[in-house]
Amino acid sequence: MKPIPLAPDHFPELRSALLAHYDREARDLPWRRDRDPYRVLVSEIMLQQTRVDTVVGYYDRWLERFPTVSSLADADEGEVMKAWEGLGYYRRARNLHGAAKAVRERPQGFPRSSDELRALPGVGEYTAGAVASIVFGEVTPAVDGNVRRVLARLYDEPDPKPAWLRERAAELVDRGRPGDWNQAVMELGATVCTPQGPRCETCPLSVWCAAREAGTAEKRPAARKAKVVPHGRFVLAVVEMGGQVLLQRRPAGGLLGGLWAFPEQRVPDEAGRRDGSGEEAVGGTAIGIAIGIAEGLGLRVEGEHVRLPAVSHRFSHLHATYLPVVLRVGPGAEGVASGGGWQADGIGEELEEVRPLRWIGPDDSEVALPVAQRKVLQAWHEARSSKEVACESRR
DNA sequence: GACCCGTGGAC
DNA sequence: TGTCCAAGGGT
Numbered sequence A: 001m002k003p004i005p006l007a008p009d010h011f012p013e014l015r016s017a018l019l020a021h022y023d024r025e026a027r028d029l030p031w032r033r034d035r036d037p038y039r040v041l042v043s044e045i046m047l048q049q050t051r052v053d054t055v056v057g058y059y060d061r062w063l064e065r066f067p068t069v070s071s072l073a074d075a076d077e078g079e080v081m082k083a084w085e086g087l088g089y090y091r092r093a094r095n096l097h098g099a100a101k102a103v104r105e106r107p108q109g110f111p112r113s114s115d116e117l118r119a120l121p122g123v124g125e126y127t128a129g130a131v132a133s134i135v136f137g138e139v140t141p142a143v144d145g146n147v148r149r150v151l152a153r154l155y156d157e158p159d160p161k162p163a164w165l166r167e168r169a170a171e172l173v174d175r176g177r178p179g180d181w182n183q184a185v186m187e188l189g190a191t192v193c194t195p196q197g198p199r200c201e202t203c204p205l206s207v208w209c210a211a212r213e214a215g216t217a218e219k220r221p222a223a224r225k226a227k228v229v230p231h232g233r234f235v236l237a238v239v240e241m242g243g244q245v246l247l248q249r250r251p252a253g254g255l256l257g258g259l260w261a262f263p264e265q266r267v268p269d270e271a272g273r274r275d276g277s278g279e280e281a282v283g284g285t286a287i288g289i290a291i292g293i294a295e296g297l298g299l300r301v302e303g304e305h306v307r308l309p310a311v312s313h314r315f316s317h318l319h320a321t322y323l324p325v326v327l328r329v330g331p332g333a334e335g336v337a338s339g340g341g342w343q344a345d346g347i348g349e350e351l352e353e354v355r356p357l358r359w360i361g362p363d364d365s366e367v368a369l370p371v372a373q374r375k376v377l378q379a380w381h382e383a384r385s386s387k388e389v390a391c392e393s394r395r
Numbered sequence B: 001g002a003c004c005c006g007t008g009g010a011c
Numbered sequence C: 001t002g003t004c005c006a007a008g009g010g011t
Helices: A008-025 A037-047 A052-065 A069-073 A077-084 A091-105 A125-136 A145-154 A162-172 A178-191 A210-214 A285-296 A333-337 A371-394
Strands: A231-241 A244-249 A264-267 A311-314 A319-328 A342-344 A351-353 A357-360
Touching: A008 A162, A008 A178, A037 A052, A037 A091, A037 A125, A052 A077, A069 A091, A077 A091, A125 A178, A145 A162, A145 A178, A145 A210, A162 A178, A231 A285, A231 A333, A231 A371, A244 A371, A264 A285, A285 A319, A311 A371, A319 A371, A333 A357
Parallel strands: A231 A319
Antiparallel strands: A231 A244, A231 A264, A244 A357, A311 A319, A342 A351
16 A cells, blocks of 8 residues: 655544544553643653653652652652652652742742743653643644654654654644644554554554655664763772661762762773673772772771672663772761751752761661662672671581 | 763563 | 663753
8 A cells, every 4th residue: 555645634634543543542551540730740751761661650659659749849859869769860850859849939830831841840842742732732742752753754754853853743733632642643652653663554654654655664763873881890888887888979960869879989991891800900909999988988997898799780871880898897987977967059049968978777768779789788788698697607 | 962861671 | 692772851
């Protein structure tokens, strides 16, 4: 069947076909149960660069803990980060928290237009369009990765530019059901017009699809060349005292910002070693570096220092190898994680914790830890447990 | 436009 | 095992 060249004359028929498909096949997702602006905003922020299956659990727990925009605005930042733990791109959590505070400060309440939504932290062009169309019925496009792929195939365009995508998406939006339309295109991209193995046989748009006719669907849009991901190595100071370890809160803004982690120091990477075995090249110096980290925190280490197995972790833009070293400190070290305070940063109204250090146990469930740090904590706990067992057996 | 920013699942 | 990449935003 030869496709019909897609002209504006065909838009009404195309819209009806996709909306009918959506009405029939749409997945039952938690954030589709109602059109509460706060809930839809939460879902859209969580869904940024994150799969639906991953988000569902976080979404339900989040709304249980922060059911309204004001409850989120009033929440402690540590609790917000804890609720986001494991979801990644942690700046989203702080931005969502900031957005809730911004909404609370608005006399008009929740922003009702895409332009106003765009002013909230963490809300860009896509998210503003999605919320405005879904919740408030604004006739505006929402171009995400799915929409980009669907349009690239529909027009057989190898390298669709943002401006071109915005124009195509805007002219196609269904005037009566803009929110359903935007979700329908995304849903099609996620379930039918997939990156690999698109199911053109079942696609309601196939009769208009130029890529299907040309046999180029799977090549549209053209793949971007993969970048080489650099490797980094970090010595971690696992400072142990009385069954607890010392964590430091990472500065907001950077990698894993706002989460708690073992104090670290980056060490030069061994050229050509990407297999994670390069830690041996550091040899005993890792312990010396770890001691330096601890001393920099005002701690005096004593007794035996033991290295834990290296932990490899892939971030989106960095392949990290962590070299954890367990250090012992004597009584009196509690003070490094107390006596801290809060201090204005002199710019905004936010308070910055002066000494973000704290002791935690192996089963701590209060602080938000990155996945790799959780692995190190677990390795420390297991090493410690096995040693205790060994001591027991000698008695 | 390029780069930074997490994680887990599919192949 | 390596590779891709998923309902992007900020700088």
